Amino acid sequence: MDRGAAGEAAETLAALEQLRRRTHQRTHGGAWLPALGVAVLLLASMALYRYPLSQTNSIDADYPFWAGLPDEQVSPVASYVFWFVGTPLLFAGMALWYAWRARRYGVRVAWPLVAATGLGVLVLLAVFAAVPTGPVPVGLTLPNGPHWGGLLTPLLPLAAAVVVLGRAERSRGLVAAGGWIALLTAWLCTTFPLGYLPGWFTVMTGGTEFGGQLSLRPGHYLVLMALPLLVVAAVNLAVARRAARD
Amino acid sequence: MTEPRAGRPEATGQPPHPATVLDDVVHQRVRLGILTVLSEAYECRFATLRDELGLTDGNLNRHLRILEQAGLLQVSKGYEGRRPVTWLRLTREGRTALRAEVAALEQLVSRIRTAVLDPPDGED
Numbered sequence: 551m552d553r554g555a556a557g558e559a560a561e562t563l564a565a566l567e568q569l570r571r572r573t574h575q576r577t578h579g580g581a582w583l584p585a586l587g588v589a590v591l592l593l594a595s596m597a598l599y600r601y602p603l604s605q606t607n608s609i610d611a612d613y614p615f616w617a618g619l620p621d622e623q624v625s626p627v628a629s630y631v632f633w634f635v636g637t638p639l640l641f642a643g644m645a646l647w648y649a650w651r652a653r654r655y656g657v658r659v660a661w662p663l664v665a666a667t668g669l670g671v672l673v674l675l676a677v678f679a680a681v682p683t684g685p686v687p688v689g690l691t692l693p694n695g696p697h698w699g700g701l702l703t704p705l706l707p708l709a710a711a712v713v714v715l716g717r718a719e720r721s722r723g724l725v726a727a728g729g730w731i732a733l734l735t736a737w738l739c740t741t742f743p744l745g746y747l748p749g750w751f752t753v754m755t756g757g758t759e760f761g762g763q764l765s766l767r768p769g770h771y772l773v774l775m776a777l778p779l780l781v782v783a784a785v786n787l788a789v790a791r792r793a794a795r796d
Numbered sequence: 797m798t799e800p801r802a803g804r805p806e807a808t809g810q811p812p813h814p815a816t817v818l819d820d821v822v823h824q825r826v827r828l829g830i831l832t833v834l835s836e837a838y839e840c841r842f843a844t845l846r847d848e849l850g851l852t853d854g855n856l857n858r859h860l861r862i863l864e865q866a867g868l869l870q871v872s873k874g875y876e877g878r879r880p881v882t883w884l885r886l887t888r889e890g891r892t893a894l895r896a897e898v899a900a901l902e903q904l905v906s907r908i909r910t911a912v913l914d915p916p917d918g919e920d
């Protein structure tokens with residue numbers, strides 16, 4: 551009798567797994583567009599820097615880092631407008647996309663939480679650093695800090711939104727991509743110049759001083775940030791297309 | 797040799813038979829299907845669920861009522877344009893119940909597989 555019950559249980563489990571996969575595909579097959587949107591916004595922010603990819607001998611960065619990374623901006627106000635208009639526009643696009651998918655497929659993703667997180671952190675940023683110009687505080691240029699002020703960057707709201715998007719879309723890749731953006735941003739923005747290894751790291755490496763990395767420009771770092779998002783978007787789109795064909 | 801019966805774990809000192817853990821509300825095949833679909837989406841439309849499981853409106857409604865009364869799902873009604881739409885969402889209790897059910901089923905299968913591959917002495 552037990553063997554019959556086990557066979558039935560195994561059959562039920564297999565059917566449930568099939569149903570789960572089908573629903574997963576139907577629900578989360580649209581994660582590629584928001585991921586692509588965030589990647590495009592990140593890459594578009596290259597236009598905010600005076601030398602996004604080319605070499606330079608010195609950096610005159612304005613603080614807070616409204617362009618995103620601590621480097622010379624074309625105009626701090628333009629950077630400010632870019633993020634404070636671009637980020638809400640991205641979430642508006644996301645809302646339209648998910649509303650269309652809900653009508654077409656009959657399932658909803660918890661996207662309002664993604665928008666609330668991204669916009670919430672962006673508003674906090676506006677509250678903490680309302681003035682878009684000024685020289686880099688002396689503390690930020692020292693290896694021993696304080697560095698926390700560097701975290702007032704519009705890249706972190708985006709990173710937080712990507713992590714929440716990953717949770718909503720049940721995508722470990724997106725969660726990791728958001729974590730990667732946050733990690734790179736935190737490292738780059740709490741050290742100056744760009745890519746400077748902080749004091750605690752030089753202690754860990756036996757006191758070796760590495761200095762700043764002027765050869766890697768903001769554009770290179772932004773590509774590094776966007777790369778995991780582009781990979782996740784490509785994989786998600788490929789899987790969605792294959793599922794649509796089958 | 798008598799097999800351990802469900803519901804007598806304390807008599808043998810062994811862990812409870814997985815069949816005793818199965819929840820009557822959740823274990824029903826259609827209701828398991830409903831919970832599985834809802835576990836993958838934040839919210840699912842009534843019509844989508846009905847079509848996915850190949851049920852009639854009345855049949856699905858009957859199962860939804862049972863699950864809603866058990867606190868395993870939430871029903872909300874709204875409009876898409878002028879069309880009324882019913883959205884269904886799994887509650888935290890529903891997710892926990894589904895997880896427990898699937899775990900019990902997996903245990904049941906694994907227990908029997910072990911017994912088949914490794915029969916007790918004197919049994920082939």
